[in-house]
Amino acid sequence: MTKESMISQLRKRGLKVTPQRLAIIDVLMEQGNSHPGASLIYKKAKKKRKSLSLSTTYATLNEFSRHGIIKTLQFDKMEDRYDRNLEEHINLICERCKKILDYNVPFIVDPKRVVKKTGFSITDARLEYYGLCRECREEERSIKG
Amino acid sequence: MTKESMISQLRKRGLKVTPQRLAIIDVLMEQGNSHPGASLIYKKAKKKRKSLSLSTTYATLNEFSRHGIIKTLQFDKMEDRYDRNLEEHINLICERCKKILDYNVPFIVDPKRVVKKTGFSITDARLEYYGLCRECREEERSIKG
DNA sequence: ATTTCTGCAAATCATTTGCATATCT
DNA sequence: AGATATGCAAATGATTTGCAGAAAT
Numbered sequence: 097m098t099k100e101s102m103i104s105q106l107r108k109r110g111l112k113v114t115p116q117r118l119a120i121i122d123v124l125m126e127q128g129n130s131h132p133g134a135s136l137i138y139k140k141a142k143k144k145r146k147s148l149s150l151s152t153t154y155a156t157l158n159e160f161s162r163h164g165i166i167k168t169l170q171f172d173k174m175e176d177r178y179d180r181n182l183e184e185h186i187n188l189i190c191e192r193c194k195k196i197l198d199y200n201v202p203f204i205v206d207p208k209r210v211v212k213k214t215g216f217s218i219t220d221a222r223l224e225y226y227g228l229c230r231e232c233r234e235e236e237r238s239i240k241g
Numbered sequence: 242m243t244k245e246s247m248i249s250q251l252r253k254r255g256l257k258v259t260p261q262r263l264a265i266i267d268v269l270m271e272q273g274n275s276h277p278g279a280s281l282i283y284k285k286a287k288k289k290r291k292s293l294s295l296s297t298t299y300a301t302l303n304e305f306s307r308h309g310i311i312k313t314l315q316f317d318k319m320e321d322r323y324d325r326n327l328e329e330h331i332n333l334i335c336e337r338c339k340k341i342l343d344y345n346v347p348f349i350v351d352p353k354r355v356v357k358k359t360g361f362s363i364t365d366a367r368l369e370y371y372g373l374c375r376e377c378r379e380e381e382r383s384i385k386g
Numbered sequence: 387a388t389t390t391c392t393g394c395a396a397a398t399c400a401t402t403t404g405c406a407t408a409t410c411t
Numbered sequence: 412a413g414a415t416a417t418g419c420a421a422a423t424g425a426t427t428t429g430c431a432g433a434a435a436t
Contacts, residue, residue, distance in 0.1 A: 104417050112390060133427080149393045155424065158389090171369070172315040174363045175309075175425060189372040191383070203368045204349060215375030222332075224316070224367045229335040230360030236337070257415060279400080294418045299401065301416090320400060335405050390435075397428070408417070 097165065097180055099125050105165050119144040120156050124166065124180055131177040131187075131196040147220060169196070188216045242310065242325055244270050250310050264289040265301050269311065271324055276332075276341040294357060295309040314341070333361045 097105075102121050111133070119141040123132070138153040157178055158227050160169040167179040171185065174194060181198050186205065188197040199205075200216055207218050229234065242250075247266050251258050264286040268277070273287070278310060283298040302323055306313040310323040314332065327345050331350065333342040344350075344359055352363050373381065 109362060110390090110436090114391065114435070116392070147393080150252070151394075151427080152392050158427095159391095170317040187369050188374065189369055189371050190377050191371050192373055192377040193316040195374055195377075197374060203366055204351065205371065206349065210370060215378070216370070216372055217378055218370045220371040221348055222335055222367070222369045222371070224332050224362070225352065225355060225363045226334050226336050226365040226367070227361055227363040228337055229333065229340055232335050232337040232340075233362055255411095259410070259416065261417070292418080296402080296419080297417050303402095304416095366433090389436085390433105392431105392433070394430095394432105400425095401423080403420100403422070405419095406417105407419105408415105409418100410415075411413090411436085 097182070102160075104189055105163065109163055111159065111163070115145050116141070116148050116152050117156055119148060120153065124178070129181055129198050131179050133175040133177050135175060137178065143166075148225070171196075186210070188214060188218075190216075242327065247305075247310055247379065250308065254308055256304065260290050260340070261293050261297050264293060264303055265298065265305075269323070274324075274326055274343050276324050278320040278322050280320060316333060316341075331355070333339070333363075335361075364382070 102124075103113055103118075118148065120137060122144060123137050123140040127137075130145055132140075134150070134153055134157060135205070137157065138150050141153065142148045147237070149204055157168070160166045161178070162180070167182060169177045169179050169188060177196060182202075184202050186199040186201060186203065188199055188210070189195075190197070195206065197214065197216060199210060199216075203223075207221065211217055244266055246285065246355065248258055248263075251262070256344060265282060267289060268282050268285040272282075277285075279295070279298055279302060283293065283295050284301065285330075286298065287293045302311070302313070305311045306323070309327070312327060314322045314324050316334060322341060326345075329347050331344040331346060333344055333355070334340075335342070342359065342361060344355060344361075348368075352366065356362055
């Protein structure tokens with residue numbers, strides 16, 4: 097997403113375009129695919145808008161995420177990270193420097209290929225599917241009719 | 242893992258077999274594959290050992306996890322969950338009731354098959370590989386020789 | 387004029403830490 | 412005895428909340 101498309105997303109959805117939000121968008125753009133966390137985004141964006149508060153930063157990132165403008169990534173023992181890359185991709189998380197690399201392929205992929213293509217050596221993997229279990233699906237069905 | 246094998250793991254590793262730990266192990270066994278969190282484990286284990294504290298519960302679960310006796314699972318906006326199932330498997334997380342089901346197949350699997358076999362309907366997936374990025378690998382190499 | 391945002395301080399939740407005491411081996 | 416574990420209270424870190432004033436449409 098470009099800065100302009102982010103801004104037009106805000107307009108389209110009746111969200112206000114404030115200097116704080118613009119500062120955060122700029123940081124998001126500058127950070128590329130480094131998947132910054134709220135604290136870094138706050139620190140960088142505050143340089144552009146001195147009045148910016150941390151809670152506004154959170155509110156903004158939540159709002160963007162809720163509207164699908166960015167994606168919130170949650171990991172083990174780390175603050176949440178925010179991702180501009182909305183395509184289906186694998187996150188390669190470095191356990192040492194906490195860098196998160198994108199590998200833009202759909203989910204079903206051979207780990208050996210990842211190493212070969214990216215130089216990232218895998219020591220652990222986690223696959224999680226989110227959704228509804230059979231029981232909850234049946235309950236939802238009977239509630240909604 | 243059975244209760245007995247857990248206890249012998251403790252002995253093997255020089256960890257002490259205390260009543261608190263036994264209470265926690267019992268809860269772990271009773272909970273089967275429900276992947277309880279620390280708060281539930283604490284609540285249940287405290288019934289068996291009235292003196293048990295929450296911090297001991299955490300210390301114990303951390304110790305068990307560090308020694309590979311259980312596995313710590315971390316998810317979005319939920320407390321950590323603990324898993325007795327040490328085999329490679331997929332976690333199916335119900336977004337509604339927070340139940341976590343195991344599907345005992347290796348990671349590379351077709352989501353459609355999951356639905357067919359388990360009745361769990363997938364709305365979102367996350368795949369994460371942990372390890373070392375190329376740069377960190379090179380750094381480690383040059384440090385260690 | 388309204389609706390939505392912002393910034394502050396305080397609250398929350400899960401988890402960890404420091405430390406003196408108690409308990410295992 | 413010596414090592415490790417326990418329980419308490421306080422600290423931590425990330426994130427959220429309540430709310431009054433400020434800014435965007």
